[in-house]
Amino acid sequence: MSLWLRRIILIVLFTTTLGVVSVYAYYHQEDYEDVSEYINLRDQSDDYDQLFDNHNFKTFTIEFTQTTFDQMIANMQAHFDIYGDYVDNTMYPVNLIYTDADESFTVKEIGFRTRSSTSRNLPRTLDWRDRYVYHQTSFQLQFNETFDYADTTNIYQILKTREVFNLEQLNFEYSQIYDGDYDEAMISEAFAHYLYERAGLIVANASYGLVYLKIGETIVSYGFFTIIEPIDSEFIKNNFNSDKGLNYGDLYKVTDIMTEGDLRTDYEEYIGVDTDTYRFTYSLRNNTLDGTRMTHEGFASFINHLNDSDYFSQYYDDIIDSDLLARYLAIAFLIGNTDDIRYNFNNYYLYFDIYTNRVTLIPFDLDSSLGFGKHLDLSGGYGVDYDIYFNLDDASPLITDFFSVPELRNLYEGYLSQFIDGFFDYQEFLTMYLDAKSLYENVLVNDHHLGNKIFDTRNSEWYFTEKSINVISQLQ
Amino acid sequence: MKKLLVVSLVILSLFLTGCDFLNQTSEETTSTISTVYPTYTEFPTTSPPATVDDVAYETLFDDSIYKKFIISFSEANFLKLIDDMENYFDEFGSYRDNTIQEVDVTYIDDRGNILVLNEVGFRTKGNIFSRVLPVIKEGNNIVGYQQVAFQLEFNDTFDYPVNSTEYSSLKSRDAFDLEQLNFKNIRSSDFGVVTESIAYDFYREAGVVTSNTSYAIVYFDIEGTVVPYGLFLLQEPIDDVFIERYFGKNQDGSIGDLYKCTWQTEPASLKNDYEAYSLGVSDYNEGYRRSYALKTNENVAYPDFSSFTDFIDIVNQTTVSDYYSLVSSTLVMDAFARAMAMGFLIGSPDDFRSNANNYYLYFNNNHVYYIPFDMDNSLGWGWNPYEDFGISLDIDSVQPSNYSWYGSVNDFVLVYNLFESADFKDLYNGYLNQFTATDGEFSYQTYFDEFMLIRSLYRAELDEFEHLGLRTFNLDTRWMPASSYISQKKAEVQDQLSGLGY
Numbered sequence: 001m002s003l004w005l006r007r008i009i010l011i012v013l014f015t016t017t018l019g020v021v022s023v024y025a026y027y028h029q030e031d032y033e034d035v036s037e038y039i040n041l042r043d044q045s046d047d048y049d050q051l052f053d054n055h056n057f058k059t060f061t062i063e064f065t066q067t068t069f070d071q072m073i074a075n076m077q078a079h080f081d082i083y084g085d086y087v088d089n090t091m092y093p094v095n096l097i098y099t100d101a102d103e104s105f106t107v108k109e110i111g112f113r114t115r116s117s118t119s120r121n122l123p124r125t126l127d128w129r130d131r132y133v134y135h136q137t138s139f140q141l142q143f144n145e146t147f148d149y150a151d152t153t154n155i156y157q158i159l160k161t162r163e164v165f166n167l168e169q170l171n172f173e174y175s176q177i178y179d180g181d182y183d184e185a186m187i188s189e190a191f192a193h194y195l196y197e198r199a200g201l202i203v204a205n206a207s208y209g210l211v212y213l214k215i216g217e218t219i220v221s222y223g224f225f226t227i228i229e230p231i232d233s234e235f236i237k238n239n240f241n242s243d244k245g246l247n248y249g250d251l252y253k254v255t256d257i258m259t260e261g262d263l264r265t266d267y268e269e270y271i272g273v274d275t276d277t278y279r280f281t282y283s284l285r286n287n288t289l290d291g292t293r294m295t296h297e298g299f300a301s302f303i304n305h306l307n308d309s310d311y312f313s314q315y316y317d318d319i320i321d322s323d324l325l326a327r328y329l330a331i332a333f334l335i336g337n338t339d340d341i342r343y344n345f346n347n348y349y350l351y352f353d354i355y356t357n358r359v360t361l362i363p364f365d366l367d368s369s370l371g372f373g374k375h376l377d378l379s380g381g382y383g384v385d386y387d388i389y390f391n392l393d394d395a396s397p398l399i400t401d402f403f404s405v406p407e408l409r410n411l412y413e414g415y416l417s418q419f420i421d422g423f424f425d426y427q428e429f430l431t432m433y434l435d436a437k438s439l440y441e442n443v444l445v446n447d448h449h450l451g452n453k454i455f456d457t458r459n460s461e462w463y464f465t466e467k468s469i470n471v472i473s474q475l476q
Numbered sequence: 477m478k479k480l481l482v483v484s485l486v487i488l489s490l491f492l493t494g495c496d497f498l499n500q501t502s503e504e505t506t507s508t509i510s511t512v513y514p515t516y517t518e519f520p521t522t523s524p525p526a527t528v529d530d531v532a533y534e535t536l537f538d539d540s541i542y543k544k545f546i547i548s549f550s551e552a553n554f555l556k557l558i559d560d561m562e563n564y565f566d567e568f569g570s571y572r573d574n575t576i577q578e579v580d581v582t583y584i585d586d587r588g589n590i591l592v593l594n595e596v597g598f599r600t601k602g603n604i605f606s607r608v609l610p611v612i613k614e615g616n617n618i619v620g621y622q623q624v625a626f627q628l629e630f631n632d633t634f635d636y637p638v639n640s641t642e643y644s645s646l647k648s649r650d651a652f653d654l655e656q657l658n659f660k661n662i663r664s665s666d667f668g669v670v671t672e673s674i675a676y677d678f679y680r681e682a683g684v685v686t687s688n689t690s691y692a693i694v695y696f697d698i699e700g701t702v703v704p705y706g707l708f709l710l711q712e713p714i715d716d717v718f719i720e721r722y723f724g725k726n727q728d729g730s731i732g733d734l735y736k737c738t739w740q741t742e743p744a745s746l747k748n749d750y751e752a753y754s755l756g757v758s759d760y761n762e763g764y765r766r767s768y769a770l771k772t773n774e775n776v777a778y779p780d781f782s783s784f785t786d787f788i789d790i791v792n793q794t795t796v797s798d799y800y801s802l803v804s805s806t807l808v809m810d811a812f813a814r815a816m817a818m819g820f821l822i823g824s825p826d827d828f829r830s831n832a833n834n835y836y837l838y839f840n841n842n843h844v845y846y847i848p849f850d851m852d853n854s855l856g857w858g859w860n861p862y863e864d865f866g867i868s869l870d871i872d873s874v875q876p877s878n879y880s881w882y883g884s885v886n887d888f889v890l891v892y893n894l895f896e897s898a899d900f901k902d903l904y905n906g907y908l909n910q911f912t913a914t915d916g917e918f919s920y921q922t923y924f925d926e927f928m929l930i931r932s933l934y935r936a937e938l939d940e941f942e943h944l945g946l947r948t949f950n951l952d953t954r955w956m957p958a959s960s961y962i963s964q965k966k967a968e969v970q971d972q973l974s975g976l977g978y
Contacts, residue, residue, distance in 0.1 A: 084639055122641040127595045128578040128634070129550065135641050180650040378729020453529065 035155045037108055040143075044166035050100055051165045051207065051227070054190070054432060057439045058209030060172075060225075061097040062112060062141075066216030068092050073124050076114065086120045089113050089276065091145045096164075107164050111145025114138065117257065119176055123213070134213075134220050136174035136450050140230075144168045168234055172211060172225040173367060175451055182452035183372045185460050187436045189226045191429055192335050192366035198423045199331040199415070201324060202239050202362055204229040208436065210443060223451035224440060231349050231362055233286050242354060249352040250298055251285045260345035262396045265307050271296055285349075298352045302359055312401040320359040320398075322408055328361055329402065330415035334424045334467060336383050337369045338376040342390050342399050370429070371463030382459075384466040388416065388474045416471055426464035433457060524584070526592040531583060533653035536690060536710065539673075539926065542586040542933045543692035543710075545659075547598065547628075551699045553577045558618075561600065561609055568763035571607045574599050576632050583651075593651055597632030601625040601658060603738075610696075621696070621703045623661035623945045627713070631655045650717075658711040659694065666857045667950040668958050670926040672709055675822045675851035677926075681917040682818040682907070684811060685722045686847050687712040691930050693937055706945030707934050714836050714849060716772050723840065732840025733783045734772040740765040743832035743881060746890050748792040755781055771836075783839035791890050800897035803890070807844045813900065815846050816891065817907035821918045821965055823866040824854045825877035829891050830866075855923070856961025857954060865956055867964050871908060871972045872901050909978045912966045920962040927951060 050056055064072075072092050079088040091111035098105055114120050114137050121137035143164040149156040164170075175183050183189075186208070193206035206229065211222040229235060236248045254261035258270050258281040271282040273291050284293060305311050305319045316322050332340055340363060341348050349362040368374045377383040389403050402408050437455040444453035535541060549557070557577045564573035576597040583591040600607055602625045612620035630651045636642040651657075662669060673689040680686060690710045696703040712718060719731045726732075737744035741754040744767045757779055758769040770779055787806060796802050803809070819827050827848060828835045836847040853859040861877040862869060869875050874885040874892045885892050894900040911918040931949040938947045951957055970978075 080637075080640060084637075086641070121644070125642050125645075127642075129580075129594075131594070133594075133642075133645075135645055137641075177648045180648060180653075180655075377727060379725050379727045381727075 035158050038155060038158050038162065040107060040162055040164050042105065042164075044163055047164070048166040050102070051170075052205045052229070054187075054207050055435060055439075056100050056102075056207075058207070058227075059099045059212060060209055060227075061099070061212040061214055063095040063097065063214045064092070064112075064216070066218075068094070069124070069213075069215045072112075072114075073122060076122055080122075085117065086114065086122055087117055091142060091147065093145075093147060094141075096141060107143065109147075109159070110164070111140075111142035111147070113140055113142070115140050115171065115173075134222070134450060136223050136225075138171070138173045138225075140172070141170045142168065143170075163234075166234075167229065169230045169232065171228045171230055173228060174223060174225055176367065176373075178368070178373045183367075184452055184454065184456035184458050185370075185372065185429075185433060186224055186440075186452065186455055187226075187429075187432055188370045188372055188460075189228075189367045191432055192337065192369040193228070194432070195331055195335060195419075195424065196328075196363065196366075199327045199419060201328055201331070202360060204231055204235065204362075204364060208440075210440060210447075210449065221447040221449040223449045224444060224453075226367075228364075231285075231364060236286065236351065240351060240353070240360075247354055248286065249354040249357070250287050250296070251352075252299060252350045253283045253285050254341075254346070254348050254350060255281060255283070256344065256346040257281055261341065261348070262345040262394075263303060263306055263341075263398050264396075265303055267299075267303055271299065298357045299350075301357060302350070302352070306397045306401060309397070309401050309404060312397075313405050316401070316405060316408065318356070318358065320361070322402075323411070325361055325398075325402060326408060326411040327415050328363060329399075330412055331419055331424070332363065333386075333388060333416065334419060334471070335366065335369045336371065336375070336386075336463070336467060337366050337373075338383060339365065339368055339374060341396055343376055343392065345396055371459045382463060384463065385470050388413075388471055413475055417475055420468050420471060424464070424468065426461050429460055429464065430457065433460075524582075524590050527588060527590045529591075530650075531585070531589050531591050531652050533688075535585065535587065535589065536652040536654075536657075537688040537712070539690050539929055540933075541690075543690065544584045544695070545692050545708075546582040546584075546695045546697055547705075548580040548582070548697040549577070549598075549699070553579070554696075554698045557598070557600075558609055558611060564760075570604045571600070571609060572602070572604065572760060572765075574760040576629060576634065578634060579628075581628060591651065593630065593649075595634075595646065597627075597629030597634070599627055599629070601627050601660070621705070621944060623706050623708075625658070625660045625708075627659070628657045629655065630657070653717075653721075654712065655717050656713045656715060658713050659692075659708040660711055660852075661706060661708055662946045663852055663858065664946045666852075666946070666954065667948045668855070668857060668923070668927060668954045669707075669946060669949055670923060670930055671855050671857055671958070672852045674923045674926055675824070675854045676711075677922065678822055678918060679815065679818050679848060681922075682814045682911060684815045684818060684848065685845065687714060687718070687849060691934065693934050693943070704938075704941040704943040706943045707930075707938060714771075714847060719772065719838060723838065723845070726841070731772055732838060733770060733780075735784055735837045735839070736769045736771050737828075737833075737835050737837060738765070738767060738769075739831065739833040740767045740769075742767050743887070744768060744828070744835070745832040745887050746788060746791050747887060748788050748889075750788075755784065784837070787837070787839065787844055794889065794893050798897075799893050800899045803894065806842060807846070807890075809900070809903065812846045813903040814907050815848055817904050818911055818918070819848060820869070820871065820908065821911060821969065822851060822854045823856070823961070823965065824851050825859050825861050825866060826850065826853050829874060829888065830877040832888065855958050856956035857958075860955075865961060867961070867968055871969055872905065905973060905976060905978065908969055909973050912969050912973075918962065918966060920959050923958045923962065924951070 076086045094112040096107045121135040146159045190206045196203040213220040272280040273288045347365040351360045371382045560575040561571045561573045579598040581593045611618045676689045694705040754767040757774045758765040834850040838845040856865045874888045
């Protein structure tokens with residue numbers, strides 16, 4: 001080979017090597033960010049409608065790396081070992097593959113955490129022969145989670161403002177077992193949300209779908225889940241008016257986590273902004289001033305007025321949206337969930353209007369409804385023969401005040417009658433049930449999903465019938 | 477050459493490591509007894525994949541459905557089961573150890589249902605005489621297996637901490653709409669086979685609340701060693717689930733007090749002179765069981781026994797003018813009369829009326845309900861203290877089966893005093909008459925049909941795999957053929973009733 005030929009070959013080799021190295025270095029330099037794949041450019045309103053369309057077959061595949069999933073299990077177990085529960089709210093990065101009848105898309109690097117306080121499960125355990133056992137648990141996807149990214153990075157800015165389905169978060173509820181049984185009707189919680197909506201209430205949207213976990217290369221058919229819109233700042237924006245500065249009023253989540261959420265005057269030590277380790281019965285969810293907010297004037301005023309029954313009887317419509325409250329109490333009684341404000345001082349939000357401080361009550365957590373689940377009537381009768389007003393001697397002042405005003409009582413009775421004549425109807429329930437069954441049952445069985453797979457109307461026809469008969473009887 | 481040497485060294489080290497691992501495993505499973513098992517016919521050990529998540533209660537107790545259970549033990553757990561029972565024997569002189577061991581369970585039926593339940597509780601069952609080791613031993617060696625009754629607990633939580641996912645997952649689990657299921661081996665010389673299940677069926681057809689029953693063939697799989705364990709009676713346990721199924725729950729979700737009444741510390745005669753230790757909550761770690769053992773509402777610091785003691789007070793007021801009315805104020809008399817009548821026909825000498833044994837009392841809302849159980853000595857088979865299987869007994873009196881234990885028939889305080897009452901005898905005799913009528917509930921045809929059904933479903937498999945326990949199905953070579961017993965008993969009862977004007 002001639003000298004020139006060798007030189008040419010060497011030069012070509014050198015140049016090629018240099019090019020390859022340069023390209024490699026370019027794409028691997030530390031500050032290079034190709035963040036376009038994290039941006040959600042989809043039509044969010046359309047996606048929201050698709051998400052909550054019960055006729056739309058939906059699956060959610062949540063991809064974990066094996067390491068991430070193992071770490072989540074280890075962290076939850078460590079929390080249990082210290083505190084005796086699995087309430088570890090650490091967010092773990094996952095990818096979401098959403099599929100419905102028409103399309104499929106992937107959202108990368110969203111946050112995943114398990115939810116609930118008392119019913120939170122470890123998603124995976126080992127049994128007596130060291131076999132993996134997977135367990136359903138409720139969880140939340142957070143689409144705007146920023147993990148440990150520095151706030152100066154592009155990816156942080158993109159993730160911080162990212163929404164999917166027009167939501168910042170999405171909740172997934174599994175069907176729990178009560179008294180050894182699943183809710184084989186499957187759609188009860190979603191139907192309860194639907195009934196609230198039909199009653200004219202402001203309530204979270206709900207639907208259902210199938211969930212798969214992809215952990216490394218392992219796919220777990222995780223079961224049928226009710227998907228529920230979170231009640232958060234986005235929800236408030238979508239359902240209430242703001243002032244000219246686009247500010248909204250205060251939103252409190254009320255649960256019995258510290259004490260009963262009975263709205264009595266001894267609330268002061270139970271109100272505040274939740275931290276990672278401390279959760280309040282009256283938990284402020286917005287306008288928190290980055291967690292520093294100490295005053296709750298609007299709430300205090302509401303409590304004072306509520307605990308003055310004379311004042312309430314004169315000015316009730318200034319204090320609370322009484323028409324919505326009457327509608328709420330009527331449909332809640334028909335649905336028969338006793339883990340609520342009337343029977344258990346639990347599970348509702350209070351939204352205070354930005355201008356008037358007038359309160360709107362927003363119910364949540366409706367999994368024990370329509371003749372299934374945890375109920376104060378433990379005989380198996382699910383309270384079908386309960387008194388239509390209330391049956392506690394120490395009911396919340398909101399309840400006693402309401403029913404002591406004749407006009408409100410009449411309004412409530414009218415709504416009971418109207419709802420029974422209208423949409424509180426087993427056939428409506430059956431229609432939604434049959435739609436869901438036709439969409440999901442075969443897949444649940446064929447893919448060996450966790451949780452209940454075979455649909456059954458259980459006692460639902462009996463419940464609708466008996467409840468309606470009893471209410472009508474009392475109204476007469 | 478060097479490469480070859482290096483490769484050889486790696487292989488050698490891996491080999492040695494493997495040997496070390498095997499040695500460690502062996503040490504972990506070392507037990508006081510030998511693990512040399514006798515050879516049995518190989519049966520497919522790998523369970524087929526599950527087709528269902530649960531099977532209905534009605535399916536389990538449908539006798540026309542063929543059912544098979546494969547109980548899978550780890551070798552270590554099977555050995556621990558034996559160890560625990562032997563340790564109990566060393567301490568208390570019987571094998572009545574109730575320590576729960578983990579097993580996996582596969583249920584298969586001829587309707588295509590395959591149910592796989594992992595991590596299920598297993599314990600043996602039976603009394604002082606009937607509870608034996610599940611193995612036959614010579615010295616420390618296992619040389620064979622033998623049948624023993626056992627119980628599966630589908631909701632046992634083992635040692636998992638309360639509130640853990642494992643705990644709540646297992647605690648909330650049921651199968652066949654049951655939390656537990658009893659397996660009772662069939663007495664090997666009762667070639668009629670179906671005696672006990674028919675006795676339960678007779679009671680139920682008579683309107684008495686008691687256990688549902690059926691049959692299944694059972695295999696033990698001890699890490700690949702398969703033991704064809706025989707035909708077993710499936711018996712619905714009488715527990716809180718049973719109470720909720722048949723009696724329902726109160727408005728506040730509570731249920732009443734259930735007492736298991738058996739001849740343990742003394743005969744369960746309901747006399748008011750019982751020893752204090754005979755009433756309470758049985759704890760097998762004490763080495764004995766109480767004659768009146770509270771079975772529900774017992775897991776509290778101070779169990780309330782007042783429902784029982786109040787009843788004892790009433791039952792023992794024998795000098796009142798109207799004993800029947802007094803007792804009827806609390807005892808559900810119609811059901812009790814039905815039970816006494818059908819019990820008399822079934823003829824178990826080990827029941828409440830004959831031996832102050834083998835019944836439950838359920839107390840709720842000031843009512844007491846009598847629930848009989850354990851009927852393997854019945855219908856002309858088994859213990860025969862009356863020598864004619866009780867065929868010629870007087871229909872309306874108390875005749876103890878074991879006189880040596882009783883001072884007088886007055887010791888059977890409840891039954892004796894009720895039979896002094898014309899009102900009770902009217903009620904009771906009416907039911908005797910009904911049950912023994914031509915188309916009455918006490919029918920040999922029921923026995924015969926069940927026998928033919930169970931034989932057709934299980935006999936071939938019992939023979940093919942040389943199952944333990946009963947394999948002979950023969951109605952004629954039974955101690956007393958059931959057909960003879962039932963026809964003679966009916967004739968005798970009808971004869972006595974006719975003497976009373978029926």
